[in-house]
Amino acid sequence: MSMNRPAAAALAAALCLLTAACGSSSDGTASDSTTEAAGSTSGYPVTLDNCGEKQAFEKAPGRVVVMNGGSVAEVSTLIALGIEDKVVANQQTYGMSEVPGRAEAIKKLPTGNVTLDDAYDIPRETMLGLRPDLVLSVTTYGFDQKNGFATREQLKQVGANSYVSPQGCDDDPSKMTVADSYQLLRDMGKIFNVNDKAEKLIAESEKNIAAVSEKVKGEKPPKVMVLFSNMSMGSNDFSSVVAKGIINDILAKAGGANAFEDAAETTFADLSKEKVAATDVDALVVISYNDPDPAAYAKKLLKEFPQWPAAKNNTYVTLSDSMYLGPSNDLAVEKIAEMLHPDAV
Incomplete structure (x- = not known):
């Protein structure tokens, strides 16, 4: 949207x-x-x-x-x-x-x-x-x-x-x-x-997050791209990519890292298609904001960037309110950890 x-x-x-x-x-x-x-x-x-x-x-x-x-x-x-x-x-x-x-x-x-x-x-x-x-x-x-x-x-x-x-x-x-x-x-x-x-x-x-974080402790943190599905917020092709904020804390607790954390000092990075293509993305988190089919958007991205490790391994998850401020961040931590470290979690 x-x-x-x-x-x-x-x-x-x-x-x-x-x-x-x-x-x-x-x-x-x-x-x-x-x-x-x-x-x-x-x-x-x-x-x-x-x-x-x-x-x-x-x-x-x-x-x-x-x-x-x-x-x-x-x-x-x-x-x-x-x-x-x-x-x-x-x-x-x-x-x-x-x-x-x-x-x-x-x-x-x-x-x-x-x-x-x-x-x-x-x-x-x-x-x-x-x-x-x-x-x-x-x-x-x-x-x-x-x-x-x-x-x-x-x-x-x-x-x-x-x-x-x-x-x-x-x-x-x-x-x-x-x-x-x-x-x-x-x-x-x-x-x-x-x-x-x-x-x-x-x-x-706190108990749920601590349990997940303990399981993924010591695992190499994959690079994760987090963005909103079908949403334009800037002038470039990828303007809804998250760079800073609570999402980075959630990723860290799940044993991951934001692939675009250094792309902006603000919450969102307004990125060109070339910048996105040149970045190794190990996993994809697509956030739905009133989008009934965020999985379709995730699959479209993986097809568009077949060079990503995420595309080669079909590694993605779609989430919504648990990725924001609110009472359910532990669910996001759990679901992302399951995607990133299936053998550990």
Whole structure:
């Protein structure tokens, strides 16, 4: 699919889809997102310092609006925590998921009958008309007045808190890691007083990833090309190739390495066909963003570049939401490791 600039910017911002001023730093330590709960048996009040904005919660939000931003991290986190019933309007979807039933669960959520604006998200007056008490955005882009969105101050004036996901403060997802997915879970757990559930999900993910990483320890890391299927985000033939961000952390944990990590300082590399052809690609990860047949795109690429080791060995995997910020990164680590090191995993 072809994306215009606002949509591409929103998707890039989502990747974890999304930077270091908010959420977790690249070493997994908290950087600028802190939560405190006063000594109440209810778990409230909760105060969250989010991108320099103090958000105070006296009770669990009951009217949550999830902005688009090219992400499903936020809505998937709410579903994983079992609090999707709080959502009154959700604009996030990929159309598929590695988690059975998740795509269907997202599809069932109310949309608020919202008509998105030219920036592919909820315009200001529509947002205020939804009467939210919490608005979730992938990055600060979703609260930018010049894009026609309600600002965080305007939301505060009508009694709504707002939240920018980890690594979203600077609209730069290039430093994002799996630790940021855990920060998002932890923050939502505190805001909605489901801390135990959040910590359980984090512990399970950490355990699963550690088990896979141990199995592939010492194996030579194959060079992996990661890109979005049928998507154009720049001027060259290959403008949706991932160079930086959470995907590199996922690859490393799965015993792989990004073949194009040095091709750009930003999240995406805008590459020519010649550059792609001249690079040895041992394996291919194709990410679907509302593409019903990413495998067809993967096979087309392998046929186009028969000189790749990936083409000679038919080594590819298609994934979707587990490759982004969100609660299911352990599934991506497992599936990629199985592709790269089948004898070890």
